[in-house]
Amino acid sequence: MDSTPHSLSLTALASLPLIQPGDDLAAVIAAALLRESLVITAQDVIVIAQKIVSKAEGRIVALANVKVSRKATILAARTGKDPRLVQLILEESKCVLRVGREVLIVEHRNGFILANAGIDQSNVAPDDPENRALLLPVNCDLSARELRAKLRVQLGVAPGVLIIDSIGRAWRRGTIGQALGAAGLTALTDLRGQPDIFGRRLRSTEVGSIDELAAGASMLMGQAGERRPVVVVRGHPVMQDDGEGAAVLQRAETEDMFR
Amino acid sequence: MDSTPHSLSLTALASLPLIQPGDDLAAVIAAALLRESLVITAQDVIVIAQKIVSKAEGRIVALANVKVSRKATILAARTGKDPRLVQLILEESKCVLRVGREVLIVEHRNGFILANAGIDQSNVAPDDPENRALLLPVNCDLSARELRAKLRVQLGVAPGVLIIDSIGRAWRRGTIGQALGAAGLTALTDLRGQPDIFGRRLRSTEVGSIDELAAGASMLMGQAGERRPVVVVRGHPVMQDDGEGAAVLQRAETEDMFR
Numbered sequence: 001m002d003s004t005p006h007s008l009s010l011t012a013l014a015s016l017p018l019i020q021p022g023d024d025l026a027a028v029i030a031a032a033l034l035r036e037s038l039v040i041t042a043q044d045v046i047v048i049a050q051k052i053v054s055k056a057e058g059r060i061v062a063l064a065n066v067k068v069s070r071k072a073t074i075l076a077a078r079t080g081k082d083p084r085l086v087q088l089i090l091e092e093s094k095c096v097l098r099v100g101r102e103v104l105i106v107e108h109r110n111g112f113i114l115a116n117a118g119i120d121q122s123n124v125a126p127d128d129p130e131n132r133a134l135l136l137p138v139n140c141d142l143s144a145r146e147l148r149a150k151l152r153v154q155l156g157v158a159p160g161v162l163i164i165d166s167i168g169r170a171w172r173r174g175t176i177g178q179a180l181g182a183a184g185l186t187a188l189t190d191l192r193g194q195p196d197i198f199g200r201r202l203r204s205t206e207v208g209s210i211d212e213l214a215a216g217a218s219m220l221m222g223q224a225g226e227r228r229p230v231v232v233v234r235g236h237p238v239m240q241d242d243g244e245g246a247a248v249l250q251r252a253e254t255e256d257m258f259r
Numbered sequence: 260m261d262s263t264p265h266s267l268s269l270t271a272l273a274s275l276p277l278i279q280p281g282d283d284l285a286a287v288i289a290a291a292l293l294r295e296s297l298v299i300t301a302q303d304v305i306v307i308a309q310k311i312v313s314k315a316e317g318r319i320v321a322l323a324n325v326k327v328s329r330k331a332t333i334l335a336a337r338t339g340k341d342p343r344l345v346q347l348i349l350e351e352s353k354c355v356l357r358v359g360r361e362v363l364i365v366e367h368r369n370g371f372i373l374a375n376a377g378i379d380q381s382n383v384a385p386d387d388p389e390n391r392a393l394l395l396p397v398n399c400d401l402s403a404r405e406l407r408a409k410l411r412v413q414l415g416v417a418p419g420v421l422i423i424d425s426i427g428r429a430w431r432r433g434t435i436g437q438a439l440g441a442a443g444l445t446a447l448t449d450l451r452g453q454p455d456i457f458g459r460r461l462r463s464t465e466v467g468s469i470d471e472l473a474a475g476a477s478m479l480m481g482q483a484g485e486r487r488p489v490v491v492v493r494g495h496p497v498m499q500d501d502g503e504g505a506a507v508l509q510r511a512e513t514e515d516m517f518r
Contacts, residue, residue: 216475
C-alpha cells in the first residue's frame with residue numbers, strides 16, 4: 001500500500017494568542033481555527049511547537065528555587081552555563097553524552113538526545129525572562145494524545161497531532177524541526193519487503209515519517225515556534241487510533257553507533 | 260526581517276518518465292510541468308531526488324569493472340557487504356567513521372556523513388540491477404546550479420533548486436530527506452541577534468532551512484524518491500543569486516562532537 005500523499009498544504013495559524021500556564025490549548029487552537037475559517041478534517045494534522053504545550057502545562061521553573069548540586073556546579077564551570085540551568089538539565093536527563101562550550105548534550109528522561117535537555121529560556125515570560133526556564137512536557141506522546149482527544153471534542157473530528165521542537169544534530173549545522181510527541185500518525189514507515197519500481201527489494205527500510213512532517217511544518221513556525229507555533233497540514237494520512245507515538249523513533253543505545 | 264512563509268503547498272509531479280543516462284533533466288521536468296499545467300514562479304522551489312540527478316549524469320558503475328583493494332576485502336568481510344560495493348564506497352569517501360553490520364558510515368568526498376557513501380543499488384536499471392551501482396553526483400551544489408540555469412532557460416524564470424536524498428541519522432530510527440545540493444536558497448538561516456517575541460536575544464542561532472525543506476518535500480516522494488522524484492514547493496523564499504549551496508550545512512570536524 002502506498003499512502004504517500006501527492007500534494008500537501010501547510011498553513012500557520014495567524015491569530016493564536018500568547019499561551020499562558022493553565023490555558024486549555026485545544027480550546028485556544030479550536031477558536032483560532034474558527035476565526036481563520038479553517039475547517040479541520042480527519043486527513044489533517046495539527047503540528048504544535050513544544051514550547052506552547054510546555055507553557056500550557058505549566059512546565060515553568062523559577063531558577064531562584066533551584067538547588068544546585070556539586071555535579072551541576074562542576075559542569076557549569078566547564079560549560080560556562082548558569083549552574084541552576086545545569087542542575088535542571090541534569091534533573092531532566094538520564095545521562096550526559098557530551099560537554100561542550102555553552103552546551104550539554106544529554107539523553108533526556110524521555111529518551112531524546114537533546115542539547116540542554118530541550119530547556120528553553122527565551123519567550124518564557126515577559127516580566128523576568130532571565131529567571132525562568134521552560135522544561136519539556138513530562139511525556140510528549142501523552143500530551144499529544146490528550147490534545148488529540150480534546151481537539152476531537154472541540155472540532156467533532158480527530159486530526160493527527162504532532163508536537164515538535166527545533167533540535168540540533170550530529171554532523172550538520174542548524175537546527176531542524178523534530179517530532180517529540182505524536183498521536184494518530186505513523187511515526188516510522190516500514191518499507192521492508194516493498195519492491196522498488198523494478199521489483200527489486202528495497203534495502204533502506206524505514207522512513208522517519210513524523211520527523212519529515214516536523215521539519216516541514218517547522219519551516220512555517222520560525223525557530224522553535226517563536227512566531228507561529230501552530231501549523232495545519234492538509235492532505236496527510238491520519239490514523240483512527242493514536243498509534244505508537246514519537247518514542248518509537250528513538251534508536252536503542254545498543255543499536256546506536258554515535259553515542 | 261522575517262521571511263518565514265505563512266503557507267506552503269507541495270505537489271509531486273505525476274507524469275515524469277523514468278530518467279535515463281544522458282537525459283536533459285531540466286527539459287524533462289519542464290515538459291512534465293507543462294503537461295500538468297503547473298506554472299512556475301520565482302517563489303517556487305523544485306526539489307529533486309538525487310537518484311534521478313545521478314542517473315541523468317550517468318553516475319552508474321558496473322560492479323564487474325570494479326577492482327577490489329585489500330582494504331575493501333577486509334571491510335567487506337567485516338560488514339557482510341559485496342567487496343566491489345565496499346570498494347566503490349571507499350573510493351567515494353574521505354574516511355570511514357563506523358563499521359557496522361551491512362553498513363559503513365563514511366565522510367563522503369563532498370563532506371556529507373553518509374551510510375555507504377550514498378551509493379544505491381535499487382531502481383538503477385531494469386535489466387540487471389544486481390550488477391550496477393549509482394553514485395552521488397560529483398558535486399551536488401554544482402548540479403543544482405546547472406539545473407537551475409537550465410530551468411531558467413526552459414521556464415523563463417529561475418526557481419530554487421534542491422537536490423535531496425533519504426539519509427540515516429545518529430540517535431533516531433528512520434531516514435529523512437536531507438539537502439545534498441542547493442541553488443537559489445538560503446541554506447542556513449542565521450537568527451543571531453534576532454530578538455524573541457519579548458525582546459530577549461535568541462540563543463539557538465541557526466536553522467538548517469534547506470534540510471527542513473528537504474524533509475518536507477521527501478514526504479511526497481516515497482523513500483529515496485523511488486515513486487515521485489520531483490516535488491514543486493510553492494510559496495517558499497527564493498534568492499536571485501545561487502547562494503552558498505548545501506555544503507555550508509556540513510559541520511566542521513573540529514566543531515563536531517559526534518565523529
